[in-house]
Amino acid sequence: MPVFFTHSQPIILMKREITYYSHFHYEAELIYVVSGRYRVISKGVTYDLSEGDIWLGFPFDEHSYVDIGDNVTMLAIFAPEHLGAVGRLLCTRRPGRPVVNISEFPPGFGDGLVRVAQMWMALNKRNESAVRNYENELLDSRYIGSATTRETVLAYLSAAIGELLGAMDISPRDSAGVYSIQKIVNCCADNISDPELSMNKLTAAVGLSRSQISRLMSSMMKTSFPEFLHALRIRQARQLLMFTDKTVTDIAFECGFMSQRNFNRVFREITGMTPSEFRERSEELGNDTSL
Numbered sequence: 001m002p003v004f005f006t007h008s009q010p011i012i013l014m015k016r017e018i019t020y021y022s023h024f025h026y027e028a029e030l031i032y033v034v035s036g037r038y039r040v041i042s043k044g045v046t047y048d049l050s051e052g053d054i055w056l057g058f059p060f061d062e063h064s065y066v067d068i069g070d071n072v073t074m075l076a077i078f079a080p081e082h083l084g085a086v087g088r089l090l091c092t093r094r095p096g097r098p099v100v101n102i103s104e105f106p107p108g109f110g111d112g113l114v115r116v117a118q119m120w121m122a123l124n125k126r127n128e129s130a131v132r133n134y135e136n137e138l139l140d141s142r143y144i145g146s147a148t149t150r151e152t153v154l155a156y157l158s159a160a161i162g163e164l165l166g167a168m169d170i171s172p173r174d175s176a177g178v179y180s181i182q183k184i185v186n187c188c189a190d191n192i193s194d195p196e197l198s199m200n201k202l203t204a205a206v207g208l209s210r211s212q213i214s215r216l217m218s219s220m221m222k223t224s225f226p227e228f229l230h231a232l233r234i235r236q237a238r239q240l241l242m243f244t245d246k247t248v249t250d251i252a253f254e255c256g257f258m259s260q261r262n263f264n265r266v267f268r269e270i271t272g273m274t275p276s277e278f279r280e281r282s283e284e285l286g287n288d289t290s291l
Contacts, residue, residue, distance in 0.1 A: 010076065010082060010153075010154070011075070011078075012120035012121070012153065012157070013074075014034075014074055014118065015072075015073055016071065016072055016073075017067040017071060018065055018075070019066050019067045021064055022041075022064040023063070025060075026060060026178070026181055026185055026221075027077050027080070028056065028058055028078060028161075029061075029077045030054065030075070030077075030161070030164075031054070032053075032054045032074040033050060033053050033072075034110070034114060035071060036051065036069050038065065039068045040063060041065070041066070043062055052110065053101050054100050054101070054102065055099050058090055058093075058094065058098075059178055074114055074117045076113075076116070076157060082157075084158060086159075089165055089170070093165070093172060093173060094170060094172075095168040096169025097168055100167045105167070109160070112160065119152070119153055177219075180206070180212075181220055184206055184213060184217070187205045188228065188229055191256075192255060193254055193256050195253075195258045197229065197256060199213065202225065213225065229256075233257065234267055238278065238282075248264075248275045251263075252264075252275075
């Protein structure tokens with residue numbers, strides 16, 4: 001069964017030889033094959049990608065990827081609301097062809113996507129000199145006039161996605177369910193530290209009945225409210241374990257758990273390790289955001 005994920009912030013990075021099991025999320029996802037070959041399986045269709053190919057996954061598209069040779073890929077996962085009007089198109093349209101090639105776009109299009117990933121990774125590592133270099137390169141592009149660092153990345157990504165959509169033969173889709181799920185996810189994320197967040201509170205906040213919420217989460221997310229809330233809280237806990245020095249106890253309460261014991265139990269059920277083991281492993285891997 002595919003697994004539902006949600007991400008507390010955009011993930012933009014360069015990777016080698018990624019293989020990942022079937023999953024889906026309400027964020028969109030872009031994969032650009034910089035070199036080598038790569039396979040994406042989305043909604044039962046297999047796409048064998050080669051150098052220069054770009055695959056764009058829309059919200060709630062089930063997908064997996066398989067390494068089929070030495071490759072370097074640029075991966076971006078981002079919530080539609082990060083991209084303004086372009087993000088709304090991702091929620092209301094479907095692609096006629098989800099794979100395009102950089103040869104269809106102006107020179108430098110692929111290089112710009114690589115710079116976006118390099119700059120985002122430099123931002124996460126707080127490498128200020130590298131950030132300035134990448135930012136200057138992006139600001140010189142035809143997409144962007146002036147912006148601050150994170151705004152630069154998202155502005156470039158938004159413009160690039162807009163061009164991709166123009167080449168993908170997009171057509172209308174039923175967007176009501178996507179927007180409802182987005183409201184549910186955002187409400188849970190905004191109240192993640194509330195240990196008393198319940199279905200009753202959620203119905204009052206999003207204006208949907210219990211049965212409507214349950215039906216939407218079951219049909220579109222393949223999960224239930226309690227399972228999703230646990231997954232969301234553990235995702236947030238992972239970020240705090242990787243990027244802060246907060247104690248495990250403080251993180252447990254910040255993520256809405258009423259005790260560290262309950263936090264440890266749920267964390268192990270979802271990740272297969274304790275919070276302390278996860279923190280130790282993430283330090284060994286250099287705080288890899290794909291964990």
